Amino acid sequence: MKCREAQYWLYSFQPNAAWPVDVVGHLQQCADCQKVQSQLRQIDQQVNQLTSLPKNDRPIAQLFERLEQTPQTATPAPKPPARWWRWGSYVGAAAALVAIGWLLGKSWDASPEGVDSSEKTGTVEVVRDRIVTVHASAERGLTALLLKRNAQLVQSAQAKDRLETLLDMADDCRQHAIKLIDQGPRDYLPMTIDLYSQLLHQGVLVQLARAPATDRPMLEAVAKLRLRKMAEPVEGGPKTAKVLEQHRASLRSIALATIEVASNGKPLPVPGATPKWRDTEAVPATVALVQFAIAYSSETDPVIKADRCSDCVQRLMPYVKLQLADNPETKEGDPGQQFGSMIRFGVYVPLESGNALEPPAQTRLKMDRILRDADQTVGEMEKHMEAVSSAGQSSFQRAVRPTKKGWEKSRGNNKGKGKSKGKGGQSGRSSSVIPAPRVHPSLNASEGQEPKVALCWRSGSDRIIS
Amino acid sequence: MNVPPLEESTWVRQASQGDREAFARLVDAYWENVRRWLYGLTGKQHLAEDVAQETFLKAWTALPNLREAATFRVWLFRIARHCWLDARRRSRVQRKVPLGLAIPSKEAGPLTEIIGNEAQEKLQDALDLLPAKFRAAYLLWTQQELPYSEIAEILGVSEETARWRVCKARQSLLQMMNSYLHCRDA
Numbered sequence: 001m002k003c004r005e006a007q008y009w010l011y012s013f014q015p016n017a018a019w020p021v022d023v024v025g026h027l028q029q030c031a032d033c034q035k036v037q038s039q040l041r042q043i044d045q046q047v048n049q050l051t052s053l054p055k056n057d058r059p060i061a062q063l064f065e066r067l068e069q070t071p072q073t074a075t076p077a078p079k080p081p082a083r084w085w086r087w088g089s090y091v092g093a094a095a096a097l098v099a100i101g102w103l104l105g106k107s108w109d110a111s112p113e114g115v116d117s118s119e120k121t122g123t124v125e126v127v128r129d130r131i132v133t134v135h136a137s138a139e140r141g142l143t144a145l146l147l148k149r150n151a152q153l154v155q156s157a158q159a160k161d162r163l164e165t166l167l168d169m170a171d172d173c174r175q176h177a178i179k180l181i182d183q184g185p186r187d188y189l190p191m192t193i194d195l196y197s198q199l200l201h202q203g204v205l206v207q208l209a210r211a212p213a214t215d216r217p218m219l220e221a222v223a224k225l226r227l228r229k230m231a232e233p234v235e236g237g238p239k240t241a242k243v244l245e246q247h248r249a250s251l252r253s254i255a256l257a258t259i260e261v262a263s264n265g266k267p268l269p270v271p272g273a274t275p276k277w278r279d280t281e282a283v284p285a286t287v288a289l290v291q292f293a294i295a296y297s298s299e300t301d302p303v304i305k306a307d308r309c310s311d312c313v314q315r316l317m318p319y320v321k322l323q324l325a326d327n328p329e330t331k332e333g334d335p336g337q338q339f340g341s342m343i344r345f346g347v348y349v350p351l352e353s354g355n356a357l358e359p360p361a362q363t364r365l366k367m368d369r370i371l372r373d374a375d376q377t378v379g380e381m382e383k384h385m386e387a388v389s390s391a392g393q394s395s396f397q398r399a400v401r402p403t404k405k406g407w408e409k410s411r412g413n414n415k416g417k418g419k420s421k422g423k424g425g426q427s428g429r430s431s432s433v434i435p436a437p438r439v440h441p442s443l444n445a446s447e448g449q450e451p452k453v454a455l456c457w458r459s460g461s462d463r464i465i466s
Numbered sequence: 467m468n469v470p471p472l473e474e475s476t477w478v479r480q481a482s483q484g485d486r487e488a489f490a491r492l493v494d495a496y497w498e499n500v501r502r503w504l505y506g507l508t509g510k511q512h513l514a515e516d517v518a519q520e521t522f523l524k525a526w527t528a529l530p531n532l533r534e535a536a537t538f539r540v541w542l543f544r545i546a547r548h549c550w551l552d553a554r555r556r557s558r559v560q561r562k563v564p565l566g567l568a569i570p571s572k573e574a575g576p577l578t579e580i581i582g583n584e585a586q587e588k589l590q591d592a593l594d595l596l597p598a599k600f601r602a603a604y605l606l607w608t609q610q611e612l613p614y615s616e617i618a619e620i621l622g623v624s625e626e627t628a629r630w631r632v633c634k635a636r637q638s639l640l641q642m643m644n645s646y647l648h649c650r651d652a
Contacts, residue, residue, distance in 0.1 A: 011632075012629050012633045036640070039640055039643075043589070043643060044608045044636075047506075047589065047593065047639075051505055051605065051609060052502060053501065053502060053505055053511060053514075059501075059518070060493070060497055063518075063519045066523060067522070068486070070523055071527075194624060197626070250626070
């Protein structure tokens with residue numbers, strides 16, 4: 001047994017008789033794990049002491065006094081009287097919102113008119129390296145699978161395709177969890193089971209809830225068939241500790257519970273706002289990919305879809321860069337091409353359809369930002385292409401190639417719209433935020449009429465000088 | 467929290483019918499645990515006591531709605547969690563206040579004492595730095611010694627997530643305290 005497997009038990013459970021024999025045996029022999037165990041015990045004791053309080057009878061006496069005056073049936077609290085300042089603050093906030101909207105609209109209209117943006121210098125603050133971590137080599141297989149599924153998901157136009165991709169992802173997580181139960185390491189076992197549960201409850205059930213009434217019986221039948229297979233007991237694994245068998249049972253029960261919700265005629269969970277992680281929060285790549293799949297599949301607005309995808313792509317960048325530098329050949333396909341497809345079909349294509357709807361100024365600003373982020377991601381890949389071996393270069397090229405087509409299309413659309421406002425030679429993507437647009441580096445040489453754009457990289461920001 | 471379950475269920479049933487004495491027994495049984503957990507979460511004694519009072523008042527008024535007397539403990543901590551979240555929302559700006567109690571040290575000399583005090587401060591900082599949801603799960607596990615199934619119910623997450631949060635909290639604390647624990651070991 002490896003230390004990592006033993007430490008899963010050390011971190012998650014109090015030592016007791018229910019621990020597997022091999023874990024206990026390892027602990028008796030391994031000095032490092034013994035040290036971790038003793039340090040954890042020290043920390044637990046210290047925290048217990050730190051959070052203990054001296055006895056204080058006063059608040060408890062106050063509580064009893066208050067209880068004496070409180071009837072048991074809850075009564076609604078009286079509403080506080082409305083005050084003039086409260087209404088004043090509402091009016092003030094509304095006025096501020098109107099003013100911000102007016103200013104934004106004005107600046108959007110004003111910027112391309114009569115301004116030679118090619119002479120301007122803009123600085124864009126970009127938050128970098130806040131992304132994902134892949135700690136264990138065992139997680140790489142699942143990450144590659146989920147990347148492949150997400151590349152399929154962003155290309156799925158039909159509800160059935162989306163549903164099947166989500167079911168595939170859930171099944172990937174389930175099989176990975178079974179592998180971890182049987183063979184270890186088990187550091188990420190709870191998280192993997194949680195991802196499986198999220199995909200079924202927040203992904204599959206939400207897809208069913210959102211499906212049009214005509215398609216729903218067919219989609220339910222597809223989902224139930226797959227879920228029944230997932231709920232089948234797994235035979236033939238090695239005999240493991242009781243707690244691991246509980247994990248195995250929980251995989252089944254999650255699938256059974258999903259079938260029950262989908263078939264008992266009760267209303268399916270109403271999809272709420274999709275959670276968005278904090279920028280500073282580092283999450284494992286598998287979590288980022290599952291959260292993206294759930295958020296993307298439940299979204300209908302093309303601009304929000306593009307935003308979600310752009311966010312996920314940026315989070316994955318540091319990890320993907322390392323992966324592509326090794327030119328990996330996985331049985332799940334080429335990760336470079338899949339990553340490129342995510343950018344093309346997940347960012348550029350939704351933006352293209354969003355653009356066709358002739359969105360209001362604020363949405364255009366948002367689209368501008370998303371495009372810029374995606375361009376920067378591609379630019380970053382190209383920059384790294386120069387620094388890796390020739391094998392790695394071809395991998396990066398496969399990642400960049402699919403993005404080029406999508407970029408050209410989105411640029412073409414924007415350019416057409418921008419011509420009415422801007423001067424000749426300016427890109428339609430120019431806005432008040434960045435007067436000088438960024439040019440896709442791979443197109444720089446071929447597009448002689450475009451302004452020359454030099455990229456100066458520095459930590460935390462991307463300075464664009466024309 | 468060493469109340470025999472049968473006795474506790476009886477008190478819960480009596481209290482839900484308006485018996486104040488039975489509820490007082492429940493307050494005696496759980497007051498310290500709830501107050502301590504809230505103190506671990508808020509870092510302020512007075513705030514923890516206020517929120518604990520709020521918790522028991524809400525529990526008293528809502529007790530007739532409790533269906534299963536056996537789940538009283540989980541139900542009570544769930545109320546405490548909601549009261550804490552409300553208090554946090556009210557205060558708007560969450561300030562970091564160190565947990566201010568000294569640990570009685572078993573020092574042999576001034577150096578050990580200095581290291582001990584420093585380690586204590588470091589542990590306070592480390593606890594403050596833990597995300598609130600990790601801290602809540604970890605304190606329920608270590609301080610209250612609750613099983614993962616109950617922690618999950620209190621926090622409204624799956625059992626796996628509860629276990630994951632405890633695991634991550636302990637990993638982070640160990641990472642942050644590593645150098646100090648080495649000193650103490652030495």
